Amino acid sequence: MTLKIAVIGAGVVGLSSALCLAQNFPTCEVTVIASEFYPERQGITSVHGFGIIGHRREGLNTNPKVSDWLLKTREYCRRMHPTVAELAGIRPIDAILTFHEKGEQGLNSVLPERARCLQNLKKITEKQAKELFPLSQDGAMELLFPPLKAEHNLFAFETSTYVIDSSLYLPWLKNELASLKMSNGEARVTFVCRKISNLDELTSEFDLVVNCAGFNAGKIANDPNIFPIRGQYISIEKTIGIEKVIAGRETVVCPRVNDICLGGVYQEGRSDTQVDPQDTESILRRCETLVPAVKGAKVLRVDVGIRPARYGGARLELEWWQRNLKPSSEVLNTTKLPVIHNYGHGGTGFAVHWGCALEVARLAKSTYSERAKLSMAFKIAVIGAGVNGLASALCLCHQFPDCEITVIASEFYPEKKNLCSAHGFGVVINRETGVLDSPNVTKHVLATMKFCASLHPTEAEYAGIRPSDAVVLFNQKKDFIDSMISVGDREKLGFRNASRKEIEMFNHMNDGGAKLVLFENFEEAPLTIYNCPAYIIDTSKYLPWLKNKLLQKCKRNGDKMVTFLTKEVTSFVELSPTFDLVVNCSGCGAKTLASDPMVIPIRGQYIKAHVPSVDKVYVAASTVICPVSNHVCIGATHQLGRFETHVIPEDTEKFLYKFKTLLPSFGKPEVILSDVGIRPGRVGGARLEVEVVKVKESSGNLPVVHNYGHGYRGIGQHWGCALDVAQIAVQALGQGSKL
Structure with a gap:
């Protein structure tokens, strides 16, 4: 039986929660339930949001976790591929934030939390602020910062943030959900237009419910702390010279992809959705005062949205709801329904949506994962x-x-000896990455090294595992080496520059002919040598x-x-x-089993030989010399697309020649045998x-x-x-x- 999840609400909080759950529970089925969906209907609160990450109203109704949610949402925007971000309506933007506070002390009462949430925060001097904002005319300060107090000062800061265009982002989220398929091609996510009045309506249908119903969430969850905040904003045509977000308390000028948003009002307790002409006039006057370039721009529309706020801050928590089961119900838990509430964000919905979605997924995992682990x-x-x-x-x-x-x-x-692993060198080391490598190679190598280190020496001996040093040689320019294995990964893996003695050991490699033997992609670059820790595993x-x-x-x-x-x-x-x-x-x-055309065989041939003086691992491109138990492995070929398992004498001779080229002072290896294994690449x-x-x-x-x-x-x-x-x-x- 597949886990069935219902998400109530199709605003930015609901759709992002649904997407995050679908990503974290890859076999679940998600049903998004809402009384209306954008763009078919325009009444969704998120449609009327500014979508600025990092500019939010401080106040008594703030959940203490808001800053963490905001940071995670900002990181989500930062990590999004530029092409995807453009489709989603997400773009980086510079911003100027203004404050009117009682000296540095007053400023410090609001700044520390903002400073943690905002990138590259840089103070603008009062002189520069007055030059940027022509606020000296009569009534300007009173208009922007009511009630004006004479002992307060103007402060301004530059920062970097992100703007999300809700008219693009909501359809993108919905399309991402609609594109998720089961292996048989059926949709994993369905959208149901339905008004939910009580959670009891869903207890027989779903295994988990996520309540992102916004203003209606209070009624659904019997929560008296929900209250409305009326917001009104104006959309004007794009204007030359307005490229930054400019904000001062409730006044905001925000350039988006297709327009510029002017705002706003923050009217607690009001839920009327009609446009108020007085609010429109007030917004225009304030924005023109803050940014004169706005004056005279063509007004495209005026919109009103009701922000769902909550006394005490947003509610994001797990609740167990008593089920009202039907006799025919097929659900995972037969007593109580886990409900995750995610509502009451007020004016911060866009700014925190992905951080909240991640928390929803974490709570969902805590509900099911532990029972899966222990039951x-x-x-x-x-x-x-x-x-x-x-x-x-x-x-x-x-x-x-x-x-x-x-x-x-x-x-x-x-x-039987034909297993590929039986023909492996068993060297736990990360030496480079390529087109056949996963981005998690370093993470997995580090975890494997930690496992090897955790074994008791006696146990490790039985398992054929022992620590070793490794010498890794590169013949590429530094920027190319960094692209194969980054500086950060090298640090994690314990790479260090080779000692003078180790470098002198390879002075003979300065000869171009020697490099040509060992490095197939030979280029005129100095030899770079690293030393790093490794583990050798004897697969036998x-x-x-x-x-x-x-x-x-x-x-x-x-x-x-x-x-x-x-x-x-x-x-x-x-x-x-x-x-x-x-x-x-x-x-x-x-x-064939997984019908994966990306799987490709990689033929690997190597030799086992006696070379008593080799006591560490040496790596140069595809050449690896590895002391294993009472012999040394020398190899290996990396022949894509080849399946043949018989030994090719020419390959054996190549290994011996490469050994002689890399380590001439160690003498000629005494060959014990040659072996072949087929590695499964992809x-x-x-x-x-x-x-x-x-x-x-x-x-x-x-x-x-x-x-x-x-x-x-x-x-x-x-x-x-x-x-x-x-x-x-x-x-x-x-x-x-x-x-």
């Missing part, structure tokens, strides 16, 4: 018995102490260690948690309804996400967590990926029929 005996299938499959299974055991896990694979190591020991760990796992009642099944899986549907969740670590097999990076697979109507949907396509990085980041698998499973099973 039912879920049945989980893990496809694949390589390092990613076994590590994912072990992490799932830790996350779900009463689950039953079946590891399914066509073969298991060491009974590590795979059996993982399997033994799984065999030892027991549920709290003493029953075995994990079984191993030798079977070729050809379709996810064949695993339903036996399993509640499937984790797909099928490597190259994911190309264009665009590894796939680590949940997919909802539609099965028979009676069985519902089957969540499948994909974890494949890591290429040669599989062992280096396996534990970090396994941790993500467990967290994704918590979310997916938190919506499952077992709850």
Whole structure:
């Protein structure tokens, strides 16, 4: 059974909450319920909003968390890709904020919180402020800052912020929701035009309700603290010379994409929506006084919106509502309905909307995730018995102490030697990124290093894991190196510049011929050498260690948690309804199993040799020299699109020549054997996400967590990926029929 969520309200708070929930619960179904939708109807409060991030009215009705919500909304705007932001009507803009306070002391009473919320806040001198704003004429200050007090001074600040054009942003949010699909192509989000009077109307239909009903939210939630704030603003045509937001108390001049908004009024307790001519005249006079360029501009329209405010501040919290169930109800919880209230933001709705949406998602997770973690005996299938499959299974055991896990694979190591992981070097290090890499590589490598470091030395020895130093050589210009692995990532991973002794060891590499041997993309650039920590994993020991760990796992009642099944899986549907969740670590097999054309084989050949003097890892482009147990691995090829598993003698000779070129003083390696493995790569990076697979109507949907396509990085980041698998499973099973 799929988690069914209702969001009441189709303003900016409601639509953003719905989108954030859909992103955080990838198998849920969301229904947005509202009495009207924009642009079909124009009565939604958000349509009349300025959409300025960071300019908000201070007062007694402010929730103490507003600043944090605002910061998160600003960060959301900052991170949005410019092309997407343009479609959404979001753009960065400079602003000038004016205050009229009693000296520095009065200013400091309102500034600290604003300073934390605003970017690049810079004070303008009083002289500059008076030059910017011609407020010396009679009545100007009284008009802008009533009631005017003689002992107060004018202060002004420059800052950077964002403006959201509501006429573009609301349709964009709705389109984003409408574009979300199930794996069978059906819509995940539906829009229902319906007026809700009481939460009891929804208790039989949904598993979670989010109340973003604005002014109507008080009636729905029996909250007497809701009150209206009437706002009126004027839209004028774009005017040359007005490129910044200019604000002074209630007076605001805000250039948007297609117009300039002038405001406003802040009339508590009024809910009338008719345009007041006196307010229109007042707004024009104040804006013309603050920004003379406004005078004479063509008025496009005058609008009124009712802001839903609340005494004590916005309400954003979880409440358990007693259900009024119908006999035929099919909902996850049969006693109480979790309701998340998100209303009462007054004039700050746009400024805090995404921060509030993130909080809604967090509250929703807290409701379902813990029960998923601690309750039912879920049945989980893990496809694949390589390092990613076994590590994912072990992490799932830790996350779900009463689950039953079946590891399914066509073969298991060491009974059969054809597993890709059995041919891996097992070096936990991040040396560069490329088109086949995920953006989370560094995060996953760091988590894997932390796991290796956490093992007791005796346990690590059994697992074939040991710490080592690594020397990494680059033959690119600094800006190109930074694009492959950023300065920040290098710091996180413990990279340091090589010592003089280490540099002298590679003086022979200054010869162009030597560089040409090791660096296929040779360019005229100085050799850059780093030293960093690494871990070496002997896969011939590590795979059996993982399997033994799984065999030892027991549920709290003493029953075995994990079984191993030798079977070729050809379709996810064949695993339903036996399993509640499937984790797909099928490597190259994911190309057909998951119908993923981005999966690409990468042929890797390497040699095992005796070289007693090699005691650390050396990396130069695709050449890796790694001491493992009682031998040294030298390799490896990185041949995209090739499946052949036989040893190619020419490749073996290349490795020996590269070894001699990189480390000539170490002598000739004594070759033990050559080996080949096929790594499962993926264009665009590894796939680590949940997919909802539609099965028979009676069985519902089957969540499948994909974890494949890591290429040669599989062992280096396996534990970090396994941790993500467990967290994704918590979310997916938190919506499952077992709850």
